[in-house]
Every structure is written in structure tokens, then in C-alpha cells.
Amino acid sequence: MIPGTGPGTGPGPGARTGTGTGTGTGTHRGLxxxxxxxxxxxxVAVFGFFVMGLLAVRTYTAHPPVPRLVADDAGxxxxxxxxxxxxxxxxxxxxxxxxxxxxxxxxxxxxxxxADYLRRAAAFALRAHGGGDGAREQVRQEFRANRYxxxxxxxxxxxxxxxxxAALTEHYRAYFADPRTDRGLRPRAITDPxxxxxxxxxxxxxxxxxxxxxxxxxxxxxNDWPAExxxxxxxxxxxxVWSVVSLIALLAGIxxxxxxxxxxxxxxxxxxxxxxxxxFRSPDEVALTPAQRATAYxxxxxxxxxxxxxxxxxATEHYRADLASFFGLxxxxxxxxxxxxxWHLQLSLFWVVAAFLGAGVFLAPxxxxxxxxxxxxxxxxxxxxxxxxxxxxxxxEGLSIHGLVAxxxxxxxxxxxxxxxxxxxxILLTGGMxxxxxxxxxxxxxxxxxxxxxxxxxxxxxxxxxxxxxxAVGLLARPGDVFTVTDFWRFWVVHLWVEDFLExxxxxxxxxxxxxxxxxxxxxxxxxxxLDVILYSAGGVIGTMHHVYFSGEPVEHLALGAFFSAMEVxxxxxxxxxxxxFVRLGARQQAESRTPFPHRWAVMFLVAVGFWNFLGAGVFxxxxNLPVVSYYEIGTGLTxxxxxxxxxxxxxxLAVAFCLFALRYLIPSSRWPDKWAKVSFxxxxxxxxxxxxxxxxxxxxxxxxxxxxxxYFEARSLAYLTGRAVTMLEWLRLPGxxxxxxxxxxxxxxxxxxxxRHRGRxxxxxxxxxxxxxxxxxxxxxxxxxx
Amino acid sequence: xxxxxxxxxxxxDGYAAGLLVVARALDRLAGRVARPPGSGEESRLETPxxxxxxxxxxxxxxxxxxxxxxxxxxxAEVVRRPDRTGIALAAATLAAAAVTGRRxxxxxxxxxxxxxxxxxxxx
Ligand code: HEM
Ligand SMILES: [Fe+2]
Numbered sequence: 001m002i003p004g005t006g007p008g009t010g011p012g013p014g015a016r017t018g019t020g021t022g023t024g025t026g027t028h029r030g031l032x033x034x035x036x037x038x039x040x041x042x043x044v045a046v047f048g049f050f051v052m053g054l055l056a057v058r059t060y061t062a063h064p065p066v067p068r069l070v071a072d073d074a075g076x077x078x079x080x081x082x083x084x085x086x087x088x089x090x091x092x093x094x095x096x097x098x099x100x101x102x103x104x105x106x107x108x109x110x111x112x113x114x115a116d117y118l119r120r121a122a123a124f125a126l127r128a129h130g131g132g133d134g135a136r137e138q139v140r141q142e143f144r145a146n147r148y149x150x151x152x153x154x155x156x157x158x159x160x161x162x163x164x165x166a167a168l169t170e171h172y173r174a175y176f177a178d179p180r181t182d183r184g185l186r187p188r189a190i191t192d193p194x195x196x197x198x199x200x201x202x203x204x205x206x207x208x209x210x211x212x213x214x215x216x217x218x219x220x221x222x223n224d225w226p227a228e229x230x231x232x233x234x235x236x237x238x239x240x241v242w243s244v245v246s247l248i249a250l251l252a253g254i255x256x257x258x259x260x261x262x263x264x265x266x267x268x269x270x271x272x273x274x275x276x277x278x279x280f281r282s283p284d285e286v287a288l289t290p291a292q293r294a295t296a297y298x299x300x301x302x303x304x305x306x307x308x309x310x311x312x313x314x315a316t317e318h319y320r321a322d323l324a325s326f327f328g329l330x331x332x333x334x335x336x337x338x339x340x341x342x343w344h345l346q347l348s349l350f351w352v353v354a355a356f357l358g359a360g361v362f363l364a365p366x367x368x369x370x371x372x373x374x375x376x377x378x379x380x381x382x383x384x385x386x387x388x389x390x391x392x393x394x395x396x397e398g399l400s401i402h403g404l405v406a407x408x409x410x411x412x413x414x415x416x417x418x419x420x421x422x423x424x425x426x427i428l429l430t431g432g433m434x435x436x437x438x439x440x441x442x443x444x445x446x447x448x449x450x451x452x453x454x455x456x457x458x459x460x461x462x463x464x465x466x467x468x469x470x471x472a473v474g475l476l477a478r479p480g481d482v483f484t485v486t487d488f489w490r491f492w493v494v495h496l497w498v499e500d501f502l503e504x505x506x507x508x509x510x511x512x513x514x515x516x517x518x519x520x521x522x523x524x525x526x527x528x529x530x531l532d533v534i535l536y537s538a539g540g541v542i543g544t545m546h547h548v549y550f551s552g553e554p555v556e557h558l559a560l561g562a563f564f565s566a567m568e569v570x571x572x573x574x575x576x577x578x579x580x581x582f583v584r585l586g587a588r589q590q591a592e593s594r595t596p597f598p599h600r601w602a603v604m605f606l607v608a609v610g611f612w613n614f615l616g617a618g619v620f621x622x623x624x625n626l627p628v629v630s631y632y633e634i635g636t637g638l639t640x641x642x643x644x645x646x647x648x649x650x651x652x653x654l655a656v657a658f659c660l661f662a663l664r665y666l667i668p669s670s671r672w673p674d675k676w677a678k679v680s681f682x683x684x685x686x687x688x689x690x691x692x693x694x695x696x697x698x699x700x701x702x703x704x705x706x707x708x709x710x711x712y713f714e715a716r717s718l719a720y721l722t723g724r725a726v727t728m729l730e731w732l733r734l735p736g737x738x739x740x741x742x743x744x745x746x747x748x749x750x751x752x753x754x755x756x757r758h759r760g761r762x763x764x765x766x767x768x769x770x771x772x773x774x775x776x777x778x779x780x781x782x783x784x785x786x787x
Numbered sequence: 788x789x790x791x792x793x794x795x796x797x798x799x800d801g802y803a804a805g806l807l808v809v810a811r812a813l814d815r816l817a818g819r820v821a822r823p824p825g826s827g828e829e830s831r832l833e834t835p836x837x838x839x840x841x842x843x844x845x846x847x848x849x850x851x852x853x854x855x856x857x858x859x860x861x862x863a864e865v866v867r868r869p870d871r872t873g874i875a876l877a878a879a880t881l882a883a884a885a886v887t888g889r890r891x892x893x894x895x896x897x898x899x900x901x902x903x904x905x906x907x908x909x910x
Contacts, residue, residue, distance in 0.1 A: 600841075600902055607842045611849075685845070686852045693809075694856045698802055724867075725795065732863060 031452040032523045037530040038454045044534050048541030055545065055557055056488065062554040063484040064209040064221040068153030070201075072162035079165075079201035081153075085480040086407070087202025090195045092415040092479050093400050093407035094176075095338035098345070099185060100716075102206050103222060103551050104634035105487060106417050107341055109184055109320060112635055112716050115226040117168060117200075117207040118143075119713040122230035124167055125160035136230070143211040143231040144220070155208070169200040182324045183718065184337030186402065195407075206483065209552050223558060225550035225631060226712045235631050239549075242559045243626040246566035250622070253539075253570040278518040279779045280595045283665045283672070287763035289365045289772040290376035291439075296666045296755040298358030298383055299659045302351050303745070303752040305390065306652075309347035310741045315340040317737065321730035323722055339401045342420050343394055348647060349418070350390050353467075355655035356502075357382065357436045359509060360464060362662040364443040365774035366516050367457055371443055373770035378439050385432040393421035393429075408479045416486065418494045419474045426475060433468035440464055456522055459529050460512065463505040470496050484552035491547040498651065499568060499617075500540040506654055507532045510606065513661060517599070518778035532571070539567030549627050550634065562627050569625075572618035598664050601677035605657035608685050612649025620645050620692075632707040636715060637700030645692050653684070656748065665775075666755040673754065676747035683743025690736025699729045796873040799864040800880045803857035807887045810850040810857075814891055817846035817898070840901030847895040854888040 031038075066081045091097065091113075100110025122139055129135035139160070148155040157165065176190040176199075190196060209221040211231040224233040318326055319337040361379050365371035396412045397420050399405050405412030414422045421429065440461055441448075447457045474493040477486035511525035545553070545561025597603075620642040624633050633639065660677060667673075702725070707715035714720060765772045789797045858881055865877045 596903065597837075600838075603838055604841060604845065607838065607845055611845070682848060685849060689849050689852055690856060693806060693853060694860065698860075728863060728867060732859065735859075 027450065029451045029455065031454045032456075033454070033526050033530065035454075037527070041530050041533040041537070044537045045541070048537050051542050051560065052544070055542075055553075055560070058554055058556065059485055059488045063482050064214075064552045065148055065150065065153075066205065066482055067148055067155035070155045070157060070204075072157055073159055076162075078157060078162055079197070079204070083198045083201035084205045085202075087195075087198035087200065087205075088483060089407035089413075089479045090190065090199045091202055093405065093409075093413040094190055094403070095336075095342055095397070095401035095415055097415060097417045098341045098420070099338035101635045102203070103210070103483065103487070104225065105547075105551070106635065107338065108635055108637070108640060108716075109337055109341075109718075109721065111718070112226065112712070113203050114206040114210055115228065115713045115716060117203040118210055118226065118228050118231065120168055120171065121161065121164035121204075121207060122211075122228065124164040125158075126230065128160045128163060139230060140232045144213050146212040146215060148212070165200065165204055168204070169197060172196055172200050172203070181330060181332030181336070184319045184323055184332060186332060186336040186339075189336075189403070214554075221552045222550045223555060223627075225634075227632060227707070228713065229711070235628050238555050238558060239627045239631055242562040243628040245559075246562040246626060249563050250566040250569055253567050254573055257570050257573065277781050279781070280517065280597055281775075281777055281779065282595055282669060283598050283667070284669050284761070286665050286760070286775040286777060288665060288760040289371035289763060289774055290765075291371055291379040292362050292365060292662070292774075293666070293759045293762060294376050294379040294383075295358045295362045295662055296752075296759045298354060298361070298379075299663055299666075300752045300756050301383065301387065302355045302358065302655065302659060303748045305347050305351035305354065307741075307745050307749060309344055309351060310737075310745050312340050312344040312347065314737060314741065316344050317730065317733065320721070321727060321734075323718075336401065339398055342397050342401065342415070345418060346394060346397070346420050347390075348652075350386070352647075352651045352655045353433075354386055355658050356467075356505070356509075357386070357433070359658035359662060360436060360440060363509060363512055363516075364440050365772075366777070367460065367512060368443045368447045368774065370766075370771045370773050373765070375439065375442065378435070378442075382432060382435055382439065385428065385435065389421075389425050389429045389432060393425035396422045396425065414479055416477060416479070416490055419477060419490055423475070423478075430468050430472045430475070433471060437461075437465050437468060454526075456508065456512065456515070456526055456529065459526070460505075460508045463501060463508050466501040467497070467505060470501050482552075484548075487548055487551040488553070491544050495544040495547055496541070498647070499543065500536050502651065503536050503540070504529075504532055509658070513602075516777050518780040535571035536568075539564050539570065543568045546625055546630070549630055558627055562625070565625055566622070569618050569622050572613055572621075599661055600674070601681055602657045602661040602664070604681050605653050605660065608653045608681070609650055609657065612645055612653060612688075616642065616645025616649040616692075620697075629704075632712060632715075633700075633704050636703045636707065637696055638704060639700075641692055641696035641700045644696060645688065648684075648688055656680070656684070659748070659752065663751055663755040666760045667751070667758050671754060671758060673747075673751055676750055680744050680747040680751075683739050683747075684745075687736045687738075687740025687744055690739065691733050694736060695729050695733035699726060702726070702729075791872045792876055793868065793870070793873060796864060796868065796876050799860055800876050803861045803880050804883065806853045806857040806860075807883055810853040810887060810891060813846050813850035813853070814894060817843040817850065817894075837901045837903060840899060844895065844898045844900055847891060847898055851888065851891050851895055854884055854891060858884045858888070 066084050068081050070078045070080070072078060091102070096110070096113070097106040099107045100116075101107060101112045102114050104112060104114070106112075122143060125139045125142065126135055129138050142158045142160060147157070173193065173196045176185075176196065177188055178185070179187045181187050190199065210225060211220050211228070211233065213219060214221050219236045219238075220233065223239060224236050227233055227235075315326070315331065315335060316337065318331075319340070325331075361375075361382075365375075396405070397415065400407075400409075400413040400415060400422070407413055409422065411424050412422050414420060414426065419426065444457055444461055448461060451457050471493055473489055473496075476489040476492075479486075507529055511520070511529055514520040515522050515525050541564070542560050543565030545557045546565035547561075549558045549561060620638070624630055624638050624642055664672065703715050703720075706720060720726065763772050763775060788794065861877045861880045861884070865874055
């Protein structure tokens, strides 16, 4: 037991103090909760990943074919399968997936090139057949008929389709050779005729899978996406039916949840420590370990990356509000829209991840009670590695978009949206996160050995390990592979990271923060963690498929994705209920502690996380989650609305909470700028709410209306996006954005700078082992009859 | 045209009115958040203990921002199309925003953060 925790600390695990799991007792600690929790969590996770395994197999066996050769009806070759793969590389390397999209996935300023090709080709064919109703029917039949011969691997285009291909090659040649920048692209973005040919081949293939019927079915490989009347694409029966089923699943899930909360609610959730009193240690009394002190530099890097990310976001937004000029400057020469957006997205991942890693380095010694020698050097290595990866990959993306690197180059070009960084950097980043996992292991080794595998330290370590693990899955998406397959693996990273493992890791970290502060019992925290694993995995794992309804996957991906992702909303409802009641935890301790609670703003940021989890992820996520909504909505403003409210609202606010938690101990109390933490809290939250409610939500609703009434092609057109009503909405977000950056991010920079300047007080290492004892954050006084 | 109004004006004012409704709902919610669950007569206390009090303030603050936003949207629309019926509609919405805003601002002021500031610290 930790000495000095007062009299009467009772025997048995239930009575352990909350201030660290402690080591050095030499005894093995048993599982703090019922074995049932582990069994249930394992069952749910194993089931989820078993189904994901099946879906992976189906992805490989049922993806749309890439023909060996595409020829016209006279057998003359138009393009080959290699051209399609190469064309995809060209598309990615030029950063076009951060400008427009294919199959609905990518940026939202440019067109969806699948819908674009399909509309233009079908319109061309219609004209070629002389217009009129007969011609319409003929076009519809020509585009829907599947003329791919699996034995020879040859796909035959009709004369009209072949002529359309030639015409569109010319169209895209002129489009990408444009010397002006008024579309937000680099001038003369792609000029090499061979590349244009391949690029057009790739786009033509995506349009083919969007219109040709899957063998044996009456809908196309993409479940008849996009909506295109010329080729008879409308929502399919599956799209509608599974939307209804998923709605029922949501309602039933929420009903079951509230039933369960009513029945067992007393046992769930964060409950404050009863019948004990806690004295929070003043930050000035907390002496830090060397690596904890080094995290000051992590948090400085975090806020600088955050600042850069928001400034690039401002530039990205400026393109949407005023495409042609940047206050008189021709910005697109140097920083075209797609480069600004690439950096904006990559940095959003980098700063959040850096904050999580830094917080892990800070928290681990608290869990273990000590920090081994050499941890500081590793922390610096990790930070240096992250800095190199961040700078190196951003530069590589710039070079690639400026056409200075060959498409698909291992060192210099990948550019899938969200997995933009070239493969070598992707591997290095995975390596960096693995180094971090090793660091966690070094600190926690003894604790893990002397504790049950089902207790918090193991949960922390395992969920931490999952972060590089899931990220590494992204390596399975290679720029030249079939797009459907790459999209499947890409969303393992994009979705499983944020909607499953990060949520889980977060819960463990927050649980630990409160356990360390002595306000929640470890046992209670552990129950919450298990509940989280179960609830998030139940919907979140298979729910990944809500991203690939229309990516060329067979229909079971759509069905299962719709059903299970609806369940994802259930824990969000619950966790909000729970987050609001976890807020009760501080109350008692406040009243009883003789010292002030040091984490006012970290806790307020966690309150904000609860709010945005419900609104941004739950409400705005579900808004676009039904297949029939997604069918019209994918790649439009409502996705941006959801993405900002959830990414920034949940993970951004959380990262800030972690930073402030650690910085509180790095900055002496007399220097702690409480006022600036407050300004930042209000500015970030009001700024984000402004962004969503003043611009993104109304814009998204208008665009959805346009997509259903006029057509998806129209809703994604530049003409629509630069219309006057849309432009007005885009400008309306300016005050919110300014508030966010100036009032929200700059104060954080100042606080992080103070952290680096002071870096806390260093604890003395043990002269024998060289390890440094970790500080305690509070003193818990247990009464005699605690249980 | 919807009656005497342009469709655009109706949409903007309708959306603004929607924001006001959301703001009111958030304000109600803030009242619930700011009360620790299971605290019977305690809930009638003037100031609920931190952090309930400040979570309530957070929700009320966001609610007030929504009201300001509603007013901004309506004004921007009037500036864009200053026709008579549009102005009348905007005036009505702005009046509603003013009433809601006043009420919410009053309630925000009446919701102290309630963070127990220790006497020993100088802040
Ligand atoms: C904190 C949790 C969440 C985060 C951080 C998050 C983040 C994101 C982001 C960044 C995107 C854009 C992806 C892209 O560009 O391709 C996205 C898309 C999407 N999200 Fe979430 N999300 C969360 C939770 C949810 C939940 C709970 C749901 C629904 C139940 C949901 C449904 C969707 C759907 C359907 C899309 C696809 C939209 C499209 O491709 O156009 N998300 N999410
Ligand atoms: Fe997702």
C-alpha cells in the first residue's frame, strides 16, 4: 500500500487507494471485476472481427472486376487494366482525392469524378443516338448491360461508350491543362497525354461499375450509386429496406439501453468515491519524472500543429468562399486547394495523435508508481520521430501535388484521403507509435506482471497497442490496387480508429485520470471501461461498413453496415447520459478537499467532449448514416458538418483536455494562466458551434435538397457551390473561424509555451535503480468500513 | 414564392427560428445538467455544486451563441435582399431572437460557474 493514505485502509482489492495501482508489494492482484465482463467483451469483439473477416473475404471475391482489356465493339483496344491501375495512381498523386472524389470519397470542392464521367458519357451517348425517348431507353440499356466476359477478361464498350471515352479523354485533357487557377487546382495540373489517358481510363472504370449491373442482379456494382437518371440509377430496394431496418435497430437499441439503465443504472457509470475524502495535491507539490517533464515539448508541438492546421483550414475555407483570389493573391500557384486540404487533414491527425502519445507518456508513470531510467531519452526520440514524419510527409505531399514525384512512388506519393502520407512515412509513423507502445511497456512492465490481465493497466496497454495496430492496417491499401479493396482497408483506419479504438483508449485514459485524482474507484472505472468495449464494439466494428455502401462492395456490406452502425449511436446516447452524470463526481470531493481541485478546465473540456460526442458524432453522424440518405448525401456538406463536429468536438477537445491536465503540473501554480484556459474553452466551443450551425449544417441541408431534386451531379458542381446563396453561407462562418483561431488556439499556444518555460519540478531518482518515483496527485483518506 | 414571401426568406427565417428552438432546448437541458441526479431537496439549492453549475453554464453559453447566430443569419439575408415582405419577416424573427436572447442571457447570468475558489489563492 502507498504509505500516508490515512488509517484503516481495509484489506482486499476493493479497498485499494485510488492513487496509483502501486507496485513493489510483490503480491499478485486479482481481477477487480467479475469475469463475466471479460467474457462478454471478448465475445462481442471476437464476433465483430469474425464478421469483418468474412466481409474482407467477400471484398476480395466480389469486388467489381478490372478488365484485362476494354475494347470497342469492333475489338479495337481502348484501354487496359493496367491503365486503370496507373490512372488511379495518377489521380491520387495529383491530390485529386483531396479536391473532388471518386465513388463519393474524397474532397468536396471538385466534382465527384465518377458521377462527372457518368453524366458526361451518358449525355454524349444520348446526343449520339439523336436524343428523344427512344435514344434515352437505348442509352439506359447500353450503360446497364454488363458486357464483361470473365473468361477472356475483356470488357466491350458500345460504339457510343467508346466514342464517349475518346471525347472525355479530350475533355479531361483540356480540364487539367487549364493554365488558370480559378477552380482551385494548380495551373496545368496534369499535362502528360499518357497520364491523361490513364486517368480517364480509371474514371471510366469507376463509371462503368456504377452503371453496369452486377451479374445476376438488377442493380450496378455500386448499388446503383450515383443517382443518375440517364442510366436509370435510383436507390435500390436494399438501400431503402436496410435504411428502415437500421432505423428500427436504433430505436430498439435506445429503448433497450434506457430499460437497462433503469434496471441496473445504479451499478453503471462514473460514480464518485463515497464515504472517503480526498485531498488534491497542489501542482506545486507534485514533483515530476524526467519523461513527464519532457512532455512539455510534446504539448508545444501539439498546439503549434493545431495552429497550423486551423490556418490551413482557413485557407481551404477561403477557396470555398472566394475561389478566384486570395485577397488579390494567386494562392493556388503555391498552395492549391487540394494541398491546403491535404495538410489540413493530415495535421488534424498529427496533433491529436501527438497529444494522445504525450498524455500516455505523462500518465504511465502515475499508473506504475515509477519511471525507469532512460525514458526521457526515448520520449525525445519519439518526439523527434514524430516531427520528422510530420514534416517529411507534408513536404512529400506538396511535391507530389506539384507533380514533382512519380505517381505511386514509395517515398513520395500515396495521397488516399486520410492516408495521404507516402508509404515510407506511413511505415515510420507506425514505427513511432510502436516505439511509444514499447515505452508504455517499459514503464508498466512490473505493474502488468503483478496485476490481473483484466485490470486497468492491461486495458490501457492493450488499447494503446491497438492504435499502431489498426493504423498499420492502412498499409494494405496500395495506390494501384482495386479501388474497392483499398477503400475497405482505408476505412479500417479512418473508422475503426476514431469510432472504436480511440474511444476505448480515451475512456481508459480519462478513467485513469480520475482514478489518479482519487475521485473514482478503480473498480468503478473498470466497469465503465468494459461497458465501453462492449457497447462500442457491438456497433462500431461492423459499423465500419457504413463508409462503403457504394464503393463496389456486394450488398451484404451495405446491409450489415447500416444495421450495426445504427447501434453505434446507442453508446453515444448512453455516454452522454453518463458524461453528464460523471460530472457529479467532482462535487463531493470539492466540498471535502482541503485543497482546490486543480483541473477545472480539463474537466470542462471533458464536459465539452460529452456534448460533442452526442451532437457531432451521434446526431450529425446518424443524420447521414441511413443508406438512403448517404446515397444522396455522400461527399457533401453534411459530411463536413459531421466530420468537424465529431473530429474537433470529440478528439480535438479531448486532446486539449489532456494537454491542460499535464500542463497544470508543468506550470507553477502562481504562473498558471487560468483566464486564458477559460478564454480558449469558450472560444473553441462557440467557434465550433458557429461553424456547424451557421454554415455547415444549413449548407449541407441545401446541398442535400439540390442532390435529390436536381441531381447528385448538379449538387456537386462548381456552379452550384459558387452560387450566391452558398457563398453567403460560406462567408458567414468567418466570425466563428476567427474566434476559434484567435480566441481558441492562440491562448493554448501561450499556455504550452509556459509549460516549456517552467517544465515543473523534477523528482529525485532512486540512487540504486536510477528509476524515478512517480508523484501522487492526491491523498485519499479511507474510512474504516470502506467497501 | 410562399404567400407574399420569397422561398429563400422563409427558409432563412425558418432556419433561424429552428436555431432559437434548439437554443431553448439546450437551455432546458442546462437546467437538468446543473442538477446532480438523485439529489432530492438539494436540487432546490440556489447553486448546484461544481462542476454541475459550470456544465450548465456551458450549455447556456452555447445556446446564447445560437441565438446570436440566428440574428446574424436573418440580418445577412435582409442585407442581401432588402424587399418589404422580407424585412417584415426578418423583423418578426429578430424580435423572437431578442426575446429569447434576453431570457437566455438572464439565465446565463443567473448560473454562476460555482467553482469553489479557495481563499488562500490570489486569483
Ligand atoms: C467521434 C466519433 C466520430 C468521428 C471522429 C467521425 C468522423 C468522421 C469523419 C472525419 C468522416 C469523413 C470521412 C471521409 O472524409 O471520408 C466521417 C464520415 C462518416 N461518418 Fe463519422 N465520425 C464519428 C462517429 C460517427 C457515428 C457515430 C456515425 C453514425 C452512426 C457516423 C457516420 C458517418 C458516416 C455515414 C460517414 C460517411 C459520410 C460520407 O462519406 O460522405 N460517424 N466521420
Ligand atoms: Fe464511421
